[in-house]
Amino acid sequence: MQHLSDIFLIDTSKFQRLFLVPKLDLSRWMVIPLRDIALWIYYVGILISFYGTLAPWFLWPIYSYNHFIVFIPIVVSFLLSRTLSHPIFTRKDYMWPFVAYCVYILVMCVLSGKNMNGYIGESFRAVVFLFLFMLAKEELPKLGDMLAKSMGIILIPSLIGFILYLMGFPLPHYHTVPAFADFYSYENYFLFLLDDRSLLQIFPRFHAVFLEPSHMAMACVVLLMTQVGKWKKWYNVIMFIAIVCSFSLAGYVFLVIMSFSSSWMKRKAIMKKLFLLIGFIAVAVTAVLFYNEGENLMNDMIVQRMAVDDEGKLEGDNRVSKDFDTVFEEFVQSDQLLTGAGAENMEDFGVGNAGYKVYLYVNGLISLLFLIIFFVVLSSTCNYKRGMIVMLIFQFVSFIPHAIPLKLYFFIPLYILAFREINLSPDESAEQKELIHGEV
Numbered sequence: 001m002q003h004l005s006d007i008f009l010i011d012t013s014k015f016q017r018l019f020l021v022p023k024l025d026l027s028r029w030m031v032i033p034l035r036d037i038a039l040w041i042y043y044v045g046i047l048i049s050f051y052g053t054l055a056p057w058f059l060w061p062i063y064s065y066n067h068f069i070v071f072i073p074i075v076v077s078f079l080l081s082r083t084l085s086h087p088i089f090t091r092k093d094y095m096w097p098f099v100a101y102c103v104y105i106l107v108m109c110v111l112s113g114k115n116m117n118g119y120i121g122e123s124f125r126a127v128v129f130l131f132l133f134m135l136a137k138e139e140l141p142k143l144g145d146m147l148a149k150s151m152g153i154i155l156i157p158s159l160i161g162f163i164l165y166l167m168g169f170p171l172p173h174y175h176t177v178p179a180f181a182d183f184y185s186y187e188n189y190f191l192f193l194l195d196d197r198s199l200l201q202i203f204p205r206f207h208a209v210f211l212e213p214s215h216m217a218m219a220c221v222v223l224l225m226t227q228v229g230k231w232k233k234w235y236n237v238i239m240f241i242a243i244v245c246s247f248s249l250a251g252y253v254f255l256v257i258m259s260f261s262s263s264w265m266k267r268k269a270i271m272k273k274l275f276l277l278i279g280f281i282a283v284a285v286t287a288v289l290f291y292n293e294g295e296n297l298m299n300d301m302i303v304q305r306m307a308v309d310d311e312g313k314l315e316g317d318n319r320v321s322k323d324f325d326t327v328f329e330e331f332v333q334s335d336q337l338l339t340g341a342g343a344e345n346m347e348d349f350g351v352g353n354a355g356y357k358v359y360l361y362v363n364g365l366i367s368l369l370f371l372i373i374f375f376v377v378l379s380s381t382c383n384y385k386r387g388m389i390v391m392l393i394f395q396f397v398s399f400i401p402h403a404i405p406l407k408l409y410f411f412i413p414l415y416i417l418a419f420r421e422i423n424l425s426p427d428e429s430a431e432q433k434e435l436i437h438g439e440v
Contacts, residue, residue: 035084039139042077042088042131043146045070046412049128050147053408054219055178056154056209057188063180067125074131087136093381094133100377101129101406104370112362113342128408132415140420144226144413151223152235155242158208161191162245166203184211206245215409217243217251218402221258222394222413226420228262250401257397261390319355319401328357340364359403371405382418391418 052059052066062069081088105122114122135143165171173189185196191209198204207213220239227236243251256277263270320328327349331337340363346353360368375392382388391414395405404410 038080045073089134100374213246217246217248221254387418
């Protein structure tokens, strides 16, 4: 006979299982693969190099020697990579492009009259190019994504602060002048800089935390070129907005080139897009000219700068002063054209001069020849021919007004565009394979 106490016996083990907390293996969450550590250390070096040349205000203290700082993380990353079974730096065809780069830099240093500090600085900067050329091609798309996301992260709070400023919110700020370029003058709102020259404008040009709107716009455009096919990502949308708010003629021109280049790389028809673009520009220009009787920022900063004066020059072609232009006309007729006049002679013209004329005046045709040789050698190691052609188009168009072919914020994304390799699945079309592997 069953005992009465057995009837009311409760099996507590079932309740205990309800409150049982599984034992977590924390070690598997704490262990980070050494390859990821090496890769992120390399990313730190690239980030400092990339943004160091864009000169955001928070990097001003290290602007003059950031290339010395990046030497440490990049070399540490390389040493760690050498211990891996699947290293990061695996390319074998880096030697000739790097040699061509070094020869070009050496020639430029000699012709421009750089001192010993200049040679040392260029030697450290060469390390960035060396390990960029050595980086495994499959890592390049990841590098492009990292740079694009980092730009988006910087731009989001900057755009929010800028909008609050336009709405009249009182924001803390102070006046500042960068020590390395005292011809700039800003109100620093921490989240963004406001050029003193734009304080009287109803809608000042947006350039986030960077020195100039054109610098930011160009950096965003070339970063977007590494993101073809992914432009709907949040960080890419943010970069599009920043380019529009920059009112940068260079940025707008590069946006147009980017649009056609991306279609060409995808082997899409571009004639329809060309007609649509012409129609859009015609409508937009008409609207800008008539809005507020032409008294608007878009007319002043974009449309009027595209007008042609009586001498056949663009109104917006203000890259050099009249004094320099006069001297340059004499310079091209002299025997100095081959070797250049040297950087020290540019001091006579003050600041604000830039572009191909300044490059030739300082470095001469010989330096330009070795720059072309560098890009020819670099192109010979590239399998993605369409990407390389687009890179060269961007470099050529940019060289005329800016002449910054190896500025890292401009060169690194374009290099990624030209040399990236995308792993194709077996069922992908032959057309896509040609797109990546380079048949033009």
